[in-house]
Amino acid sequence: MGAIMSLPPLIAALLNPARYPGPVERVDLVETHASWLLLAGERAYKIKKPVTLPFLDYGNLEKRQACCEAELRLNRRFAPDLYLEVARLTGSISDPVWNGTGPVIEHAVVMRRFAEEGRLDHVCDRGELTYQHISGLASAMAGFHDLAAAAAPDSPHGTPVRVAADSLENFDELRHLLAPHDEPMLSALEHWTHDELHRREDDFTRRKTRGRVRECHGDLHLGNLVLLGEQVLPFDCIEFNEGFRWIDVASEIAFTYVDLIDHGQPGLACWFINEWLAHSGDFDALTVLRFYAVYRSMVRAKVAALRAAQSDGNLAAAQGYLALAARLSTPAAPTLTITFGLSGSGKSRASRQRLLTDPAAATVRLRSDVERKRLFGLGALDRSGSALDSGLYDAQAHERTYRRLAELARQVLGQGWSVIVDAAFLKRRERDEFHALSETCTVPFAILAPSAPVEVLRQRVAARARKGRDASEATLEVLERQLVSHEPLEADELPWVSDPT
16 A cells, blocks of 8 residues: 555556456556556556656656657557557546546557567576577668668767767766776776777768668667567667667667677677678678677666666676676687588588677678678579579679678678688688688688588488578589589698587
8 A cells, every 4th residue: 555655646546457448457567767657458558757867858748748659659660569559648637537538637658568578688588589589680670770760961960979978978977886996997998988989980970971870779678679479579769869769770789789698698699790780781880889889888887887876786787787898898809710511511500500609799600692692682582593603603793702702701800800701612712712811811710611411412402492591592403513513621721620510
């Protein structure tokens, strides 16, 4: 009774199940710093608190209505089946009526209710989050980012000045919240951030000019993603602050990347980045991704420190995010790995396993099957209709594809990320060129060379062609040609071969 009496009269009145349409047996209340969420039957009703904070303003009814309408519009971009309407509350504070007549006393965003255990942070904590779930999310976000509105050239969003102000503000606030013994790590991260802001200034400017600053979700951590069936849907995007929402798409994916690492899933974090890159082709994002990952870690540290100050004062969570930021800012030296093998030998499977077991979440895979099609304006799963030795697979297209892979590998290595080039590399000359690239970039070189009996190769190629769900278009005819024309690894190459398992 005491808890109900401490609530505002309107919220206390709305705990009565009889006030809701449909069969509602009980109403559960979830409270945050900015809203009340009333869970009633198959619906969830979100009412914004009449508060004004440094980063949001719900101070009067008109502003809350505008924010409710913005929340509905923005979240329908991701989850139109979850976000239903903005409902009116009429009547009186003590006797409210949903969508009645008379003056409006409050507004609420009405959502279709989903099971709390479907939230991705809970799915992840149960060990049930799969790389297939992450693939679907990455594909959806790449598609969304491609269609999202781009920031106007004269807007402040995503400019070096704005990025610097947002990132340095974290350090000013954290100094008042963390313990004295955290100062050395905080200072080191601040110096790193200053250095990166100077080094990346042209990168921030270029990405803004190229339209990579867009109207994003803005809060894409695992708690704002839900698994419905086998589909992952974002929800609860930032509606109250344009600066949090109009960001570089690299900053958007950095949030999910960091949260997966924080949940003990660096392999899935690595997979998420790779799948997003494969769908978007935005390899330029790697110039700023590590910066934004550190920035997102610092934001999480600040939020955790603020919560600690408001509750038990335990700074362990904030210090954990600080340590994560430090690890992300000092990655291991990159490496270059190429694959070697006939169609169906398991190159993509082996390289995928490398990504999913990367403890540093710092490896980028370049697939010849994907980049070849991108060069010709096709999606990864589009069929080119090319016959053997023609179209996308003639000698000229082949050379063009390997040149592109080399360009991308050089670019990615230059940003401090390890690279796996998933291609056949059936000719000694092609392998030598990438070995030379590793020497030019002064990084270690390795060859991943899975193999299988010829009959197994034939079975795999035939099965893959029937399913049609892979970027590869290799046929049995292609395999038979490879069997007689490929150049096996020579003795002097064997020291570079690594275990594909």
